[in-house]
Amino acid sequence: MTDASANTPATPRVKTSLLELGERTKKRNAAEARFKLYGMMAVGTGVAALLLLLISILSQGLPAFTQTFIKVNITLDESVLDPSGNRDPDEISKVLTFSYDPIINDSLKGLALELSAQHSEVTADVLQDMISAEAKGRLRADVIANPDLIGQTIEYEFLANGRIDGYMKGRVTRETAELDGNVTPLQLDVADAMIVEEKLEKRFNWAFITAPDASELRPEAAGLGVALMGSAYMMAIVFCLALPIGVAASIYLEEFAPKNWITDIIEVNISNLAAVPSIVFGILGLAIFINYMGLPNSAPIVGGLVLTLMTLPTIIISTRASLKAVPPSIRDAALGVGASKMQAIFHHVLPLAAPGILTGTIIGLAQALGETAPLLLIGMVAFVNNYPESIFDPATALPVQVYNFTQRSDPAFVERASGAIIVLLVFLFCMNMIAIILRRRFERRW
Amino acid sequence: MSFAKLTASALAITALSATAGVARDQVSVAGSSTVLPYASIVAEAFGENFDYPTPVIESGGSSAGLKKFCEGVGPNTIDIANASRQIRGGEVEACAANGVTEIMEVRIGYDGIVFASQIAGPEFTAFTEEQWYEALAAEHFKDGELVPNAYTKWSEVDASLPDVEISAYIPGTKHGTREVFEEKVILAGCEETGAYQAMLDAGVDEDTAEGKCMAVRTDGVSVDIDGDYTETLARIGANPNGVGVFGLAFYENNTATLKVATMSGVAPSTETISSGEYPVSRPLFFYVKKAHMGEIDGLKEFVEFFVSDAVAGPSGPLAQYGLVSDPELSKTQEAVANEVTMGTGS
Incomplete structure (x- = not known):
């Protein structure tokens, strides 16, 4: 009675081999495999959600870093900006931005004439609506900083209006322009013509990062x-x-x-x-x-x-x-x-x-x-x-x-x-x- | 020890800040999110044209703005409250209790409220007030008793409307726009259908009848939008059958995606609103503390600039954005120049 196993009738011992997997081992291994799969699915869901978010933000947001610019020659008319002609900064600053609208309009007449060879309906008004409302503020600031500019013709590069910019980025099409009260298909045609003449281009816009916020009338100028x-x-x-x-x-x-x-x-x-x-x-x-x-x-x-x-x-x-x-x-x-x-x-x-x-x-x-x-x-x-x-x-x-x-x-x-x-x-x-x-x-x- | 130094400098900053909070250079404005775009357009132009700093415009709603406005007088309180509705008696009292007694009311113009749907959606092109009342009232008055609204499709309301489910996105109750919608559309529709008169005839008192008329159904057919018009736009974008309530200015900036409906046969535009033909519009205001005039640099200039012809006139930037300019603007200009306060002038 010393060895228990010796006396008990030989229960048939299940023969196991390391090479052959038993029932329970198989079950445990399957559980492990399942858990790994769940884990991978969890990670996959997370990564997919992140990718979706990133793709949607990047595809919508990257265009904000570029902006469309329009080159125009502006003649700073002395009779409007400094009627007395003495370049007194106090008097010049009395001329508000509203008075700069006709100046921009007059300066655009030449360009309108040039472009009307291709598109007969082009007028200075059509062109002025393509330029950001920010332009007049910039002109006034420049004139006040340097009154000697008055009377000169200077080449300026202004931001294009948000809709023209949207056209360059594919957001505005001729179909939507048809319905949109803020842009006309003609302006889009003009934009195309101006690209050919290198008067309009889209490029990286640092102002989005450095400029202050802007009102709803000039979304193109808004920055961070x-x-x-x-x-x-x-x-x-x-x-x-x-x-x-x-x-x-x-x-x-x-x-x-x-x-x-x-x-x-x-x-x-x-x-x-x-x-x-x-x-x-x-x-x-x-x-x-x-x-x-x-x-x-x-x-x-x-x-x-x-x-x-x-x-x-x-x-x-x-x-x-x-x-x-x-x-x-x-x-x-x-x-x-x-x-x-x-x-x-x-x-x-x-x-x-x-x-x-x-x-x-x-x-x-x-x-x-x-x-x-x-x-x-x-x-x-x-x-x-x-x-x-x-x-x-x-x-x-x-x-x-x-x-x-x-x-x-x-x-x-x-x-x-x-x-x-x-x-x-x-x-x-x-x-x-x-x-x-x-x-x-x-x-x-x- | 460097930590001790850091803490000392941090405490110095805090101490310094406690003394520096007295002077204020810029005009401070708060209030209605409907008026915010107009106010920021004016503020931007003001900063561009004057030597004063650009005013700071906070949003948050008419009520929140007026509450802040009524907190007291002094450089630590705001100068101007924007409101898409008139100031209420209770608010004037709250103001007076805190020493804000002389308030100038400035009406800047009118804002239209329009009904728009997806541009490719069903033909929602013409509505009447009655149709909106029929579609959205919580209960209808039929045969002497109030029965729950049973309409589920626009075509059931009126055969001329599309055969699709009613699904309306209307401003939530915290918005000033909701009040205008209820009074000028739902209540007006209730009166036109005769339901209001029928209730009065049945012995219901006026207040109850009005309340029953204006109660909007809550069974999911109409969805309250507590956010901005951008949220309504997103909902409309996702639901081709949806009809949303927007401000005229918002619609005019999104004509490429939205299609507007006429109200009682009149299409909304700045012209029809200023002539009074288009029925659903409301005046926009801002309120100024007279005590701050002269105390805060640039306040008077800003207020005068805001109502000047070049800004608030029919060809100014505000009209360009969608404000219906006030035909009586010259009266407002005069009142501002003379600093006429509420209860004394006009």
Whole structure:
């Protein structure tokens, strides 16, 4: 009775071979294969959704980076612009842009005559409607800056009207022009003739990135300049405020604070704050920064402060996680050789946690960059045409500009909205890239 | 430590900001999203022609704008509120309670409301107020009692209309346009069909009868659009049978994709609206704090520029965008020049 197996009647042992798979092994392998398939399908769905989004945005938005320009010779008529002839800047500035309309019209008569050889109905009015309304503003600014231009004939390159630009980009066709009150098929024919004569061309348009927003009458002139500056100011404010405050709070909570119910409550509330809808921070910003502290409406300083509050929990949570990830042996070793607690943290723990902290901060900043809801309440969802000279001047932000563009009635704003999304995505991509590079370069593993 | 320095500089910025929030260089405007495009066109031209900075125009709706307007007097409050409707008594009281007593009302012109559908869709080319009432009222008054609206197709409402499902996209209740739609289309249709009179005859009091007339059905046949006209346009683009409510200016910028219907035989245009033939239109306003005139640089110039003939006149940029210019513009100009406030002048 020593060996149980020897006595029991020989139950036929299933012969298994490594080369031949048993029933259960087959089942387990099948489950694994199925799971892999599910995983691949999940990844595939995600990638497909992303591709669809990117393709739709890129196909709609890339045309926004090019713009059609028209070359015309403008004669700056002295009798209209400076009747007294003394080139007094005060008098010249009394001539409003409305008076520049006839000047452009007169200057176009020659070109109209030239083109009427091919298209008999072409008049200066037809040509003037092809040029952006922005032209007169530019002429007036030039004349005021340099009154000596008056009386001269100068070659200008103006933006083409949004519809002509749309024709060059395939958005406007002869069929739609037929129905469209803002463009005629004749103007499209003229545009074709002007291409041949090299008076009209489509090329890359830096103004889309640098110019301020424009009204609905001149979609071709609208740009992202003010929004980019506003976003840059706000990101700088968030970085300068959220990083030091967030890191200081996390170091204290992680390394110095006693573990009691007060710190527990603080900890729970920080996690809660991270999940609070961003509009709540906007309400807070309106009540405290604008109504109580009297900060100006629509200013990046208020936006920056609000976004700082919003980003702080993210930074605190990620900083605490990276501080926790530094092994206690490093602290112990530092303390063991006689460093003070503060020295141990700032000389040893913090440098090792820095890549994690920076990654968290950049991800927090990227989140803040894409935020619109809180800005709505502090007046940054607005039409702002002047560049902000300081953080106290009115400005908008990139996502706000996307929202503004999508609300405009002119179809030309659709491509500009997608173009603005592309710029925003490029910024987010760069920021996330920096976060990854920092992590790869400086991360230490134990 | 660098962190200490950073924190100190950050605190310095905050402290500085607390003192800097007093002066304001530019005119500050908020309010109706219908008036926003017009206001931004004027602001842009103003910035181009004057040495003052371009005014900042916030959107957010008439009510939100007037609420902000009534928060008080001083550089930290807005100067102008845009509104697609007249200021209400309650709002004037709220203003007065916060010290905003002298308010100038400026009418900039008229805005038409049009009914449009997909250009390739069914033949929605002519509507009447009665048809809209019949199609969209929540309840009809039949044989002395209110019965739920049973129409599902336009052809059931009127044989001249296409034989397709009723599907209307109308502005949501937060829009000023909804009020005009209910009063000038649905209520007018109710009165024309005689349903209103029939209810009065049946002993219903006036307010209830009006309320019953204007109640729009909520069974999914009509969809409230809380966003902008761009959203309505997208819905129409996806639904060939859809009919949407748009502003005239919006339609005029999208004539290549939309086809407009006449109302009681009149086609909407700036001419028919200014002559009063086209029935569905409303005045657009902005409200100015008189106390800010002279305090905020450029405010008076901006307001005068806004109502000048070159801007708001029939050949100005606003009319070009789709505003129906006010035949009594010269009166408005005079009132602005004399800074006439509500309740004193006119």
